[in-house]
Amino acid sequence: MQPASNRFDALSPNGHYHQMDKKSIWVGRIPKSVTEGEIHSWFEDFGHVNCVKLNIRELHNFAYVNMSSEYGALCAVQFKQHKLGGSEVDVRLKSYYRPMKPNVGAVEAKLFCGKIPKDVTEGTIRKHFERHGDVTNVQLKKKKKKKKKTLR
Helix, strand or coil: CCCHHHEEEEECCCCCEEEEEEEEEEEEEECCCCCHHHHHHHHHCCCCEEEEEEECCCCCEEEEEEECCHHHHHHHHHCCCCEECCEECEEEEEECCCCCCCCCCCCCCCCCCCCCCCCCCHHHHHHHHHHHCCCCCCCCCCCCCCCCCCCC
C-alpha cells in the first residue's frame, strides 16, 4: 500500500469516489508482442521506473507502471502519443477502484427475487442492490397465510 500522501480522491461522473495513485500509471490496449522491458524503456523517458507489471489477457493486455516520482507519472499521462509495438496505447493514472460508467440509455427494470428469508427487510434489499445502481422501489411481498377451511 502506498503512503497516503501519494493518493488523492477523484469524483467519477456518476458521483462515486475512487482513489488514484499519483505515482502509478495504468497502460491499456497493449499489443500482445510488447514485453515488460519495452514498457519499462518507453516510460524511462519520463522518469525513473520502479517496476512494471504486465497483465496478459485474452482480448487485450494492460500494465501498471510505478514511477519513482509524481512528476514523472504526470508527465507520462500528459504526453498524448504513446506507442508501443507500433500501436497507440492508453495511459492514465492508476485507479484503485474502477470508476463506474454512467448508465447511458438505461431503462427501468423490475427484478424478481424469490425465496427471501422472512427476516429480510425492504431496507436490506435496497442496500444490497444500490451497489449496482439507483433503486427506485422495493416491494417485499410476504406469503399470505392460508385460512384453513373448516367443514360445516
